[in-house]
Amino acid sequence: MKHGLLIIMMLFPLVILAQEKNEAVTEVTPKQKGKITGRVMGDDGQPMEGAIVSVSVVGNNNPDAWHLINADDEGNFIVSDLAPAAYTVFAESTAFVSPAVNSENKYYHLGDTVNFTLVKGGVITGQVTNTQGEPVIAAPLAIIRVRDAEGRKVNEQGWFSRPRKTDDRGMYRVFGLRAGKYLVLAGGKRAAGWGPQNSYDTDTGSYYPAGNRDSAIEVSVSLGEEINGINIRYRSEKGYSINGKVIGGPIGNLLAFGGISIILQSHPGHSTEMSSYIMPTDPTRSFSFYGVADGEYDLVANAGGGWGVEEKDSFFSAPRRIIIKGGNVANIELHLSPTSSVEGKVELAVSPEKEVKTECKSARTSIPAELVIGLRRDTGGKDDEPKPQNEMPVDVPDEKSEFKLKYLEAGHYHPNIVLPDETWYVKSILIKAPTPKSPAEKISAMTDAGKLGINLKAGEKLKDVTITVIDGAAGISGKITGEKNQALPPRLRVHLLPADKELAEDLLRYGEVKTKADRAFAFANLAPGKYWLLLRNVEESEAEEKPAPPAAWDAKLRQQLRREAEAANNLVELKACQRVNDYVLKLK
């Protein structure tokens, strides 16, 4: 995914839309070009002519890796002349959203067909009046999604296709909303920029219904639904200002994309409340926010990450906690430190057994350039931490099978590799120790990142990561059943654990999936061996869009999982290339 888009995905509640994937039999070679096709339909069965489809190479910063096209009058789209890689594909149309919510990125390859069904988003309307009951005119509306369709907590700054305002009667209408619960507020200035001013800029914003946030009422809306009468009593409450300076960062970079973004996040929740931008050419490096309401915030700065910005010009600041309580906050200093990166290559190992090759047939043959190399940050269970500024770093290997994950914050990460077809599995992820600086220094052994993850220091440029991928992968899929007449919990998670004690610490051998309404589960790209399957409830508080970190990451929890799995004793042995289908996993 290109960076511009990545940043956008970090800022906004973007959803990868409903997809179907039809894999044609294809032979892929590095030089070959191909196409991705699909169709965008409305839920009324009519083609969505003109819907925008984005097809972009995962992790690629180059603008030519991003294709934006309009669906034709039949709703069809075709992007041809694509090089082999992993792609993200999504479609949008004004006022329409996707009913499917999927927090995991789905990746597509040459020859894939991707079909989308878009549904008219929810609508909220109402009137904004002042304390005298007069209409409040031309006030900007903001909307915060606080609960998902199932009522679980989320915190997302709503982003309209275009910001809507109240009209001359104080009436407003916001549309294109995903299902869920919303806080609606009028007034305030939340986006960075130099627009025409209005008299609501200095106000903190008034929430439905009475103005203040504490008594705000959540408005529930479903797809295609229109909720009227969400009337807001506007209270012209002056907010406070925050100002400060950014220390360090890129020097003398006159390229516009090399500027510094400052983001004010709510605390907790970490949704973007306000943002500001410092021109790369601005020597003062100062920023200001106005109309900030009482409350707790985290302030972060970042630079770089845009097109054409070199790694040396990329910086992050540590988050700075700001508490606003009845006054302005001045002279905040945000110190920028260089970003880190992880560099390495993918090696394709050939499995020794000759017979495996013939048995392990796949619908397509893939090349390493179609892998997705990603990292997921492990906050050690601390949910309260500000969002990492690059939440899901990803890259695809180049023709030489080399990859580089840039723009990373210091922290602990786990590799997250997505393979292009079912025949491969990740054998190992090893980091070669740096060459000793003096003969006295011992050559330390390889670090096993598959087991331990990757510890990145601020500004560290980690090199020589080798990801070994091998064919002969096994897979298992099946269904969950209960006892007769037993009602199954709405959401269950299936865990996969290596049964072999020696592999107990190898995180690459663990897996977990959340089941959907059909109770089906599937694990693919597994190393041959013995596994336990374990069924657990999904925590009620866990939002669909924000899955909990894998349980196996936590050493204590891992031990517990192993104990439970051993007791449940759903043991399967998977041979190379073996596919176990229709496995029945019973809830006890």
Added chain:
Amino acid sequence: MPSIIRFFTRTVLLLGFSVGFFAHAQTPEKIGTGTISGKVTIEGKPAPGIVVLINKDTERWEQNKPATKATTDASGVFKLEKLSAAKYYLSASAPGYYDAKKKSEWDNGTQVNLGEGEQADGINFALTRGAVVTGRLFDDRGHKVIEETIVLIKQGREGQKKTVTCSDTSDDRGVFRCYGLEPGKYIVGAGTDSKEGNLQLYASISYTRTWYPGVAEEDKAKVIEVKIEEETAGIDIKLSHKKKGYKVLAKIIDANTGKPVPNMLIGIGTANEEGLVTDFTFGSGSISNSEGDVKIEGLTTGHYVLVPNAMQSGEYFGEQIKVEIKDEDITGLEMKVEKGAIISGTAILADGVNQEIQKKLSSLSLIASSNAPKSDDWYASTRSASLIGAAGNVEFKGVRTGRVRFHLNGNEAKGFVISRIERDSSPLNDGLEVKAGEQVSGVRIVLAYGSATIRGEIKVEGGTLPDDVGLGIQAKPAGTQGQNMYGSVDSRGRFVIEGLGAGSYDLVVNTYSSKTSSSISLQKNSKTVQVTQGQESTVNLTVSIGGKDSREEK
């Protein structure tokens, strides 16, 4: 426009426009003793509870900075106190009402050049209750047209036309509502001009400009008359959708080496019938790749212009290319670009400046600009910026062949002037001639810091100026190489010229018209003034309007 794409284009545009324009630090608020007051009326009656917004000139371009507010009392009077001497802009924030003085939503409002301790009274705002026009947009397939911009053109008495943008775009039902309109006659349309291309690269569908009640030609549109506080409903417009999805492919090539030029940002602009660029934007493929290729998708039929080095940040310059999309993609375009000149040298302060001022130097930036030969091709002109380095070093890259002029840039430069420019000790009175690829060194830009101010009032006798005519004032340094300093004259005839160095200046008053290119000649319109650093001089001028036929072509 969908979120992702809108964010993308908006961000790029925001950044694009901001090149060569510098945000600046907030300075601690000085508490002054000046006052500005006035009255807000609605159709002649005092209007209580109306918010008046006031901005200091220097704060207008400060990011996120909201205006200061004042609210009118029961008798419609507002008063702002404790104001320091500065240039202010005031406007009545009364959406739904019409202010005849306000030209657009971006209009800064009434200017007031306030002196220290001055009381500026009578800054009045006369509002009219606006009219409302509402209707629906749908297309030739019966679909609702969502988020389309509505254009209203006010038909003046003598054939003058004024384009007004509707308060908001159409909603998810295709419904639009334009309010706060000046009473009068209008034609109402939506969609984009069919001759000009369309820069909404990522809009779902593009529509051909159609006027109520459904005609393509502006002169056949039905004129509707709207009255004070009246709502004119049922202005439904059926739009025909335009084929979208054409693309322009171009290769950027170094004219000298024949090699592709990567990482160059190419803007796509719309052009009017005269070929003049009216607006430009960027697409996802606007930055040339390693093969020098750019690809701009999502275009409709119409006239376009490719703008080279649209971000003004590269080493190259080139010429604009005009293209017309008829009914197919445009491929195989070549844009030849050349490496611009590199000009290096120093920027130093003239003697006699204290440490404090010297420190400010590192926050200054300079621009070396070189214009394209044809003034229509303004976007192909280069404006290379350079910060002033620690040793006073400056370097300008990518400067196009031609005559280069140097300017100070941005608000930080306030108080600084370029007093002279030399190359290898000989003065450059009329800029510097450079050629592509040339490396010019030894340019010395001598800056002076001026802290003198001339403030005063201009009285006009011998008649009144027409509504469209305003006054301007400049201070021309007497007999030196220094640059002319311009001041602004407010609605009361008060002017201020700041940042002057010590010396003698000729103050010259002139006129400008917002409507025509002609000006009105003035008599007794100059005066010589001597100023001292750090001092404010007060000068009052009385100019007289020449004879009846004093409006002459420039």
